Amino acid sequence: MRILVLGGSRFLGRAFAAEALAAGHDVTVFNRGLSGPDLPGVQAIRGDREDPADLGRLVAEGTAAGPWDAVVDTSGYVPKVVGDGARALAGAAGAYLFVSSVSAFAHFPARSITDGSPLLACEPDATEGEYGPLKAGCERALRAAFPGRVLIHSPGIILGPHENAGRLTWWLSRIARGGDVLAPGEPEREMQLIDARDIARFGLRCLQEGRTEPYLLTGPKGHTTFGGWLAACVEATGAHARLVWAPDELLLERGVPVWSGLPLWSPRREPFAGVWDTDVSNALKAGLECRPIAETVRDTWAWLRDAPSLADDDGRINGHGLPPADEQRILEALRDGGH
Ligand SMILES: NC(=O)c1ccc[n+]([C@@H]2O[C@H](COP(=O)([O-])OP(=O)(O)OC[C@H]3O[C@@H](n4cnc5c(N)ncnc54)[C@H](OP(=O)(O)O)[C@@H]3O)[C@@H](O)[C@H]2O)c1
Incomplete structure (x- = not known):
């Protein structure tokens, strides 16, 4: 696959880029060059995802060799920014995997949640608010910008190298x-803890298999x-x-x-x-594998x-x-x- 990682130089995005390279995929990363060096082997395009001109340049430079099969977005926090970016990328990529969070769910952490549990309220063009509702707004913005081609993966606590x-x-x-x-x-x-590398492997697997169901991602109970x-x-x-x-x-x-x-x-x-009561049985059925803690x-x-x-x-x-x-x-x- 040809994959564009929005971010890719810090923790989870870095794990996605590393796992994708190891699996033989072609990886482009897009970031400002502030959070750390890019992995050897990626095509790095510098720019700010909040800047429409930078997004235009990303699409022009990044798709010179053809469109991306998928965007992996580990660095989206603001619905308006995520929606604008997704619209800019809509013709340049086949699918869009967005990393959301258990915090986007209305009943977390008070009650158990499962895929399909209700999300917090937040408009898809919101520009400010708290982390959890904003992630829910980002999900709504994406579903509008990439209809039918969005994968929403919602991790709990992520650990691993580069945390x-x-x-x-x-x-x-x-x-x-x-x-x-x-x-x-x-x-x-x-x-219920999960390793960033296991999230990345599972995300890439879903992209490869064309799955678009939303998944909660944590370590299994026990x-x-x-x-x-x-x-x-x-x-x-x-x-x-x-x-x-x-x-x-x-x-x-x-x-x-x-x-x-x-x-x-x-x-x-x-x-x-x-x-610590998140139901990840759907992700496990779809092939999520969690390494020992x-x-x-x-x-x-x-x-x-x-x-x-x-x-x-x-x-x-x-x-x-x-x-x-x-x-x-x-x-x-x-x-x-x-x-
Ligand atoms: N940690 C947890 O336990 C946990 C739990 C649930 C969900 N999550 C979610 O998992 C994700 C983890 O994030 P991460 O920090 O590991 O992601 P990351 O993708 O590894 O790091 C953030 C990346 O975004 C880039 N970036 C930041 N602002 C940018 C901008 N304006 N324009 C372009 N690039 C920009 C950074 O590079 P530059 O600064 O160089 O631009 C960096 O490469 C988040 O979406 C978080 O909500 C985390």
Whole structure:
């Protein structure tokens, strides 16, 4: 296939470009050249997806050898921008795979969601708003611009090498420092995590097979637990670290920010009851394969330990993680039984 990746130089888009190259596809990437180098082997076209002149140049340069079979859009967040871009590309590509999010669904994270669950309200020409509704608006904009030729893939939490959010990367950095490590909730709590490379492989497979059904994409239920995930971090880093589990109530009492304080932790109650309850049975039937979490953790550590530090002075990454002094105070409270 000839594939155009809008983005392609950071995390998920980079994984799409890498997987597509490895599968022998012809890959064009379109970005501003700000987020990092492009992968060797791609045709890189520089430009801003918000600029109509740059989009015109993209189409002219990129289709000199013929139209693309598909656009893969991992960098769309604003309905108006996504809709305008899609209209500019409508005659230049056969299909359009848009990476949306579980956050676009009306009942996430309060309740379980499945493919076809209702989306949040948002107009297809919206220019501002919050992340989740805007993703829903992007989906509507695309369905209008590429009727019948859109693939909407909606991941949950994505991990893997080159992650820029600060989730697995924070946990790995913290655990590598060793000692007693504050762990949230209880080790048996199930999670649904997915590797960026597995999303990319599945997306390419759907494009190749001409599938246009929407898919939620997370690890299957039972794929891992908080305990399994963090134990994999201890093993991968080889750190002398001991996980010390703190109940939800103590973390809430001590003001640990839900979701970002100890990355991916939320208390097991409203409004987070459905956070790890996503039905991905359709994607599994269509061929989604999720590698073991230990492999994702190992490969991410292999990349991270040689990468320039992502952390701020408090050891936090991109607003994720707990400053060491706050962590120590909670560990002491646990040792004293004082909670
Ligand atoms: N992380 C998660 O757990 C999670 C969960 C659910 C869904 N998602 C979705 O998955 C996607 C992941 O994003 P990612 O950061 O990994 O994507 P990415 O495609 O790897 O990175 C963003 C790319 O877009 C380019 N870009 C940004 N602004 C641009 C502009 N105005 N014009 C042209 N290019 C532009 C960047 O390059 P330049 O800066 O050089 O232009 C970069 O190559 C997102 O759509 C997100 O909503 C993520």
